[in-house]
Amino acid sequence: MSFINSPVFNRVIVPISFTASLFGGVFLLREYTGGRKCPSNDRMDGKVVLITGANTGIGKETAKEIAKRGAVVILGCRHMGKCAATAVEIRNVSQNKNVKCHFIDLANLDSVTEFVKEIKNEQQHIDVLVNNAGVMKPRSPKTTPNTDDGFERQFGVNHLGHFLLTNLLLDQLTNGESPGRVINVTSDAYQKGKVDIDDIEKNELKGDNRLTELYYQSKLANVMFTKVLSDRSRENLEKRVTCNCVNPGVAHTGIGRHANVPFYSVGVHMFKPLTWMAMRTPRQAAQTSIYLACDSALANVTGAYFDDCKKVEDTKDMCDGVVAEKLWKASEEWTNLNQRMSQLRETAKSGAPQNIGPACNNSTTS
Numbered sequence: 291m292s293f294i295n296s297p298v299f300n301r302v303i304v305p306i307s308f309t310a311s312l313f314g315g316v317f318l319l320r321e322y323t324g325g326r327k328c329p330s331n332d333r334m335d336g337k338v339v340l341i342t343g344a345n346t347g348i349g350k351e352t353a354k355e356i357a358k359r360g361a362v363v364i365l366g367c368r369h370m371g372k373c374a375a376t377a378v379e380i381r382n383v384s385q386n387k388n389v390k391c392h393f394i395d396l397a398n399l400d401s402v403t404e405f406v407k408e409i410k411n412e413q414q415h416i417d418v419l420v421n422n423a424g425v426m427k428p429r430s431p432k433t434t435p436n437t438d439d440g441f442e443r444q445f446g447v448n449h450l451g452h453f454l455l456t457n458l459l460l461d462q463l464t465n466g467e468s469p470g471r472v473i474n475v476t477s478d479a480y481q482k483g484k485v486d487i488d489d490i491e492k493n494e495l496k497g498d499n500r501l502t503e504l505y506y507q508s509k510l511a512n513v514m515f516t517k518v519l520s521d522r523s524r525e526n527l528e529k530r531v532t533c534n535c536v537n538p539g540v541a542h543t544g545i546g547r548h549a550n551v552p553f554y555s556v557g558v559h560m561f562k563p564l565t566w567m568a569m570r571t572p573r574q575a576a577q578t579s580i581y582l583a584c585d586s587a588l589a590n591v592t593g594a595y596f597d598d599c600k601k602v603e604d605t606k607d608m609c610d611g612v613v614a615e616k617l618w619k620a621s622e623e624w625t626n627l628n629q630r631m632s633q634l635r636e637t638a639k640s641g642a643p644q645n646i647g648p649a650c651n652n653s654t655t656s
Contacts, residue, residue: 325539325570326599328355328577330585335360338416339583340409340459342394342452343423345372348475348538350380351576352420356583357384364413365391366405366423396423396451397437403630406458407637416462418471418583421452421512427501441624442491444501448508453515454625458634464530468589472519473582474535476512478597480608483510487616513595514614515621517605520593532592534582535605538575539598 339356343349344365357363357380367373373391380389390412394405409416428435428443437446456463456472463470483506486492492503512535519533581599582588595603622628 325574325577328581329599330581332584332586333359334584337361337418338364338413339418339420340364340366340416341420341422342366342396342455345369345376347572348576348579349420349422350376351573352422352579352583353389354380354383355576355580357386357389359584360386362388363390364409365389366394367391368393368395396447397443399439399451399454399625402451402454403458406455407634409459410462410638413462415466416459416470417466418473419456419459419463420473420475420579420583421456422475422579424448424475426505442504444504444508445490445511449511449515450621450625453621454627454630456519457627458630460527460531464527469529470531471583472531472533473579474512474516474533475538475579476535477509478537479506480509480513482506485510485514485613485617487620510609511617513605514609514617517593517609517611518614518618520605523592529590532590534592534594534596536578536582537595537597538578539570
């Protein structure tokens with residue numbers, strides 16, 4: 291009897307081969323449906339790239355790839371233990387020792403200001419700012435519904451924190467050899483959003499519905515911020531900074547870990563096989579951010595919305611320009627932007643010691 295007709299072959303080899311082929315096919319299908327890979331091979335040697343929320347998920351994968359391309363990478367994170375571990379990992383994987391981590395809490399505007407002071411002391415300029423960090427539908431007891439400044443957390447972190455950070459860093463972004471790049475990570479959920487300046491907290495809504503609408507609003511605010519900053523760069527900054535936004539797609543990250551859904555944690559585990567198939571990996575979701583950060587052909591592209599490494603639409607066609615301007619002006623007031631900018635200038639002139647928040651060990655050794 292031949293081996294092919296033997297019981298061992300039929301009972302052991304065939305099932306193993308079938309299972310291996312099935313899993314291999316599933317992995318290939320997931321790679322195929324996970325979106326385009328960044329089409330640019332451009333290096334980033336000598337560039338300085340700052341990424342918020344870079345200790346996990348999409349931010350981490352963005353940082354990892356950009357470090358491989360030779361840039362100085364600054365990880366702006368709230369959890370410094372995780373940030374330090376991520377920095378070591380990225381240094382080892384990329385063989386790039388210029389990976390630094392610094393503390394920033396986007397839910398605290400004073401923390402954002404102190405972070406900017408620290409970056410200004412350390413770096414002469416920033417080539418790329420990736421506003422990646424975000425939160426979705428926060429719930430107690432894991433987090434609080436409001437920021438330290440009293441704003442609803444999703445609006446405060448997803449929009450106001452990054453609005454302040456970007457504006458305070460504009461002088462560092464506009465003083466390089468080429469225009470500085472601002473990349474705002476948004477979501478196609480912006481399409482369901484509505485920004486109401488007079489009711490930014492959406493107090494007429496309740497429960498999970500309110501949290502959902504607030505998330506949509508924060509993502510639309512990202513688009514509006516992109517539109518107005520791009521306009522102002524053309525008008526007031528001599529086109530020295532570009533600003534675009536990206537949709538990373540539905541990705542398997544930790545952004546929904548605070549979602550206010552009954553039995554959320556149970557549901558995550560029950561449906562993990564389905565979500566594993568349907569969602570992009572953080573690496574796949576990071577490709578458009580990487581593309582916008584590194585591709586030299588995009589140096590002067592601004593005011594656009596990108597998805598799957600392709601320009602989809604201009605932000606001026608995606609939102610109400612009048613509301614966007616009102617949001618910008620209101621955000622200036624809510625963040626005390628002008629006062630904070632004046633304080634930074636006075637501090638820089640006086641050379642006074644600055645109260646710097648905690649930072650991890652940025653030694654170049656692993």
